[in-house]
Amino acid sequence: MMVKINGRPETLPQKVLTLEELVAGMGLNPERLVIEHNLEIVPREAWPGIRIQGNDNIEIVSFVGGG
Amino acid sequence: MEDFLEIGGKKLSSRLFVGTGKFPGNAVMRDVLLASGTEVTTVALRRVDPDSAAENILDYVPHACTVMINTSGARNAEEAVRIARLARAGGTGSWIKIEVIADTRYLLPDNLETLKAVEALVKEGFTVFPYMSPDLSVARRMADCGAAAVMPLGSPIGSNRGVKTKELVRILIDEIKIPVIVDAGLGKPSDACECMEMGCEAVLVNTAIAIAENPVETARAFAMAVRAGRLAYASGISGSVETARASSPLTGFLRDNG
Numbered sequence: 001m002m003v004k005i006n007g008r009p010e011t012l013p014q015k016v017l018t019l020e021e022l023v024a025g026m027g028l029n030p031e032r033l034v035i036e037h038n039l040e041i042v043p044r045e046a047w048p049g050i051r052i053q054g055n056d057n058i059e060i061v062s063f064v065g066g067g
Numbered sequence: 068m069e070d071f072l073e074i075g076g077k078k079l080s081s082r083l084f085v086g087t088g089k090f091p092g093n094a095v096m097r098d099v100l101l102a103s104g105t106e107v108t109t110v111a112l113r114r115v116d117p118d119s120a121a122e123n124i125l126d127y128v129p130h131a132c133t134v135m136i137n138t139s140g141a142r143n144a145e146e147a148v149r150i151a152r153l154a155r156a157g158g159t160g161s162w163i164k165i166e167v168i169a170d171t172r173y174l175l176p177d178n179l180e181t182l183k184a185v186e187a188l189v190k191e192g193f194t195v196f197p198y199m200s201p202d203l204s205v206a207r208r209m210a211d212c213g214a215a216a217v218m219p220l221g222s223p224i225g226s227n228r229g230v231k232t233k234e235l236v237r238i239l240i241d242e243i244k245i246p247v248i249v250d251a252g253l254g255k256p257s258d259a260c261e262c263m264e265m266g267c268e269a270v271l272v273n274t275a276i277a278i279a280e281n282p283v284e285t286a287r288a289f290a291m292a293v294r295a296g297r298l299a300y301a302s303g304i305s306g307s308v309e310t311a312r313a314s315s316p317l318t319g320f321l322r323d324n325g
Contacts, residue, residue, distance in 0.1 A: 060114065
C-alpha cells in the first residue's frame with residue numbers, strides 16, 4: 001500500500017495496518033511523537049484504532065532544539 | 068528589590084528566555100538552562116528522522132522551565148496554526164512563539180501572516196508570543212488581538228549583530244501596552260543589557276550562548292547582564308546631554324579669585 005509519510009511516498013509492509021503498527025515498524029520511540037493523519041491530529045491512545053488506507057497522508061513529528 | 072515579570076498567567080523572576088537550538092549536546096543545553104536561571108525556553112517541532120538518536124529533548128528541560136514551542140518552519144499563518152496544534156497535542160502546553168518566515172536569506176518574519184496566526188491562535192486559547200519586525204501598527208494589532216507580548220528582532224536570527232533595530236524597538240516600548248521582548252540577534256551580554264536598560268520586559272537568547280566556547284559561563288554572563296539592565300531601568304537611569312555636567316563642585320580652589 002502506498003502512503004505519504006512526512007511528505008515522502010512510502011510503500012507500507014503488508015502487516016502494517018494501524019498507526020500504532022506504523023510507529024513500531026519504523027522503530028520510533030512513541031513518547032512525545034505527534035501524528036497527523038490526513039490533517040487530523042490523532043491522540044496517542046487512538047493510534048491502535050486508526051487503520052491506514054492507501055494514499056493516506058501521515059505526518060509524524062517530534063520536538064527538537066530551536067530558538 | 069522584588070521584580071517579577073507577569074506574563075501569560077505566570078510570574079517569572081528571570082527575564083532571560085533561552086532557546087535550545089544549535090547546542091553541541093542535550094547535556095550541555097540542560098546545564099545552560101540551569102546556569103542561566105531561565106524560566107522560559109523555546110523548543111521546535113520537526114518531522115521525525117528515523118535514523119537520528121531517539122533522545123527526547125524535553126527530558127533535558129528543567130522542570131522549572133515553561134516550554135514555548137516555536138513555529139519555525141512555518142511559511143504562512145496556516146502552517147503556524149498547524150504546528151501550534153501539533154505541539155499542544157504533544158503535551159507541551161499552550162505557550163507558542165509564532166515564527167512565520169518566508170525569506171530565506173535574512174530569515175525576517177512575515178508580519179502580516181504572523182498577525183493572522185496571532186488572531187487564530189489566541190481564539191484557540193494559546194498564549195502567543197509573535198516574533199516580528201518592529202513595526203508599530205502591526206504590534207498594536209497584535210496587542211489588540213490578545214498577544215501575550217511582542218518579540219521584535221534585534222537583528223537577523225543567529226547573526227549576533229546586536230540591537231540594530233533599537234530606535235524602532237524603543238518606539239514599541241513607548242507605545243505598546245503588552246511586554247516587548249527582544250528576540251534574535253543578541254550576540255553579547257551587553258546587547259541584552261542594552262535592551263533591558265531601554266525598558267524591554269525580557270530578552271530571548273539562543274545562538275550567542277549555544278555556539279560560545281563555554282556555553283554555561285556565557286549563559287551566566289547573559290543572566291547577569293539582563294539583571295543589571297533591568298535594575299538600571301527600574302532605578303530610573305538618567306538620560307544623556309551633549310555637554311558636560313560637573314560631578315564635583317566647581318568652586319575656585321588653589322588659585323586666586325580673579
